[in-house]
Amino acid sequence: MEKTEVVVAGAGPTGLMLACELRLAGIDVVLVDGLAARTGESRAGGVHARTMELFDQRGLLEHLRPQGRRMQAGHFGALPLDFSDFDTRHPYMLAVLQSVVERELDQRVTELGTTVRWGAPVVGFAQDATGIEVEIGGQAGPRKIRASYLVGCDGGRSAVRKLASIGFSGTDATVTGMLADVELADPPDGPFFGHRRGAGDYSAVQFEPGWYRLIVQRHDLVLPRGATLSFDDFRASYREIAGTDFGMHSPRWVTHYGDAARQADRYRDRRVFLAGDAAHIHYPAGGQGLNLGVQDAVNLGWKLAIALRGNVSDELLDTYESERWPIGARVLQNTRAQTALQRPGPHMDALRETMGDLIDMDVVRQRLGLMITALDIRYDTKGDHPLAGRRVPDADLSTEHGATRIAELLRSGRPILLRLNGHQLGSAAGSRVDVIDANSTQRWSVPGLGEIPVPAAVLIRPDGYVAWAAAHSDDTGLTEALSTWFGTD
Ligand SMILES: Cc1cc2nc3c(=O)[nH]c(=O)nc-3n(C[C@H](O)[C@H](O)[C@H](O)COP(=O)(O)OP(=O)(O)OC[C@H]3O[C@@H](n4cnc5c(N)ncnc54)[C@H](O)[C@@H]3O)c2cc1C
Structure with missing residues (x-):
């Protein structure tokens, strides 16, 4: 096998x-x-x-x-x-x-x-x-x-x-969205989104030169999940709600979906x-x-x-x-x-x-x-540093290998203990994480929180969330965070 x-x-x-x-x-x-x-x-x-x-x-x-x-x-x-x-x-x-x-x-x-x-x-x-x-x-x-x-x-x-x-x-579906990727003989002047009219609303967005995504949302019907939607049916629905079909033709993809959640x-x-x-x-x-x-x-x-x-x-x-x-x-x-x-x-x-x-x-x-945008996610990683559990900001850094930023350090997919501005925390981190020393001069910006001082050290998970952080040279909680998230050597 x-x-x-x-x-x-x-x-x-x-x-x-x-x-x-x-x-x-x-x-x-x-x-x-x-x-x-x-x-x-x-x-x-x-x-x-x-x-x-x-x-x-x-x-x-x-x-x-x-x-x-x-x-x-x-x-x-x-x-x-x-x-x-x-x-x-x-x-x-x-x-x-x-x-x-x-x-x-x-x-x-x-x-x-x-x-x-x-x-x-x-x-x-x-x-x-x-x-x-x-x-x-x-x-x-x-x-x-x-x-x-x-x-x-x-x-x-x-x-x-x-x-x-x-x-x-x-919850079951209450509304039907219908979508077609098409070419238009008579396109609108610019993209528009969610125009409301009668029992629905409609949109037209150009994705690439030559073709548009048209969407019509109907609140007056719920199409069963497996039902087929022909291009002609789509065009008729769009015309009924929008009052025009913009001369749509040559469909690449026609589909429908509901709001079952x-x-x-x-x-x-x-x-x-x-x-x-x-x-x-x-x-x-x-x-x-x-x-x-x-x-x-x-x-x-x-x-x-x-x-x-x-x-x-x-x-x-x-x-x-x-x-x-x-x-x-x-x-x-x-x-x-x-x-x-x-x-x-x-x-x-x-x-x-x-x-x-x-x-x-x-x-x-x-x-x-x-x-x-999911920028506000905060997982429960314990610890009271403002970064704990949040995504790490993509700060600019200078290291002995030159200028870099945190997103680039994460390309390896490895956990990182990032020690900043000369703070020598976590010398017992072992082989579970990459220990990287760097300098960061500007304050860090956190969505929804504003600016915070550069931390002394951050333990970053491979998904870019902060497992542990310290404001000063104090590694209380680091050993526990290392074994909780990355195991023991
Ligand atoms: C019209 C429309 C517009 C959307 N717009 C957006 C948008 O703008 N932004 C956004 O974030 N999301 C959008 N979504 C949602 C997005 O398309 C889906 O959430 C996304 O496709 C989910 O990805 P997935 O890999 O989880 O599942 P899927 O893309 O559904 O992939 C599942 C795969 O599993 C395969 N499969 C099924 N059964 C088996 C099996 N038994 N064994 C092995 N393989 C199997 C299928 O063939 C398929 O390839 C939109 C969806 C629709 C319908």
């Missing part, structure tokens, strides 16, 4: 990112997908600041950025949210298609030594005390792979989730984990799904690697659920709020006007924007 360390089911953005993270840490991975080949569907239309930071930390952003377009604002329920003053190197949304993100991740995972096995759906598994036997179906016939862990990144209808008997609780009751069942859409589905309001999945993957990847190779308590793997489940839950909540805000009628018009006024207030714009 074939053996590996981790089977990743599903080669969408979540599975690809997870496989990249595992390979970077030197873990053996089998990445399978039930489809015969990649569809090339454009799907998601953008990534937010925190995902860009993660891509930057792995050297992927430099490949993606030239293939996308910067947008200073995102939205909340189609009310504009300006990100341009957020404390990040990427205070914008990058309009880049999911198909492009997948292509880059595909290339990276191949460079790291794993290729997707297409036509190979996970159809069963059995776990025992020492491992898991994963059953693969598909054209090549049934076969089994023995692994230490299985991660279901197999989308909203996840077979892994169902086989693990993990519930998927939430569901979340896996658990993200872990012993040796089985769920990530991405397999763990949570929701309306693509604010453009958060792909981001959430990639961030799940980056949270889980290094933990699995340390569990496989390090001497660490199994509780480390439980922190995947305790950290990521609440983040998923709040995305579901905010998408519910956004679809509610987009309902038609004079009462909602009044509420939108009120919300628009509130969003003009800095504190509200920051609160919503930092949530949508």
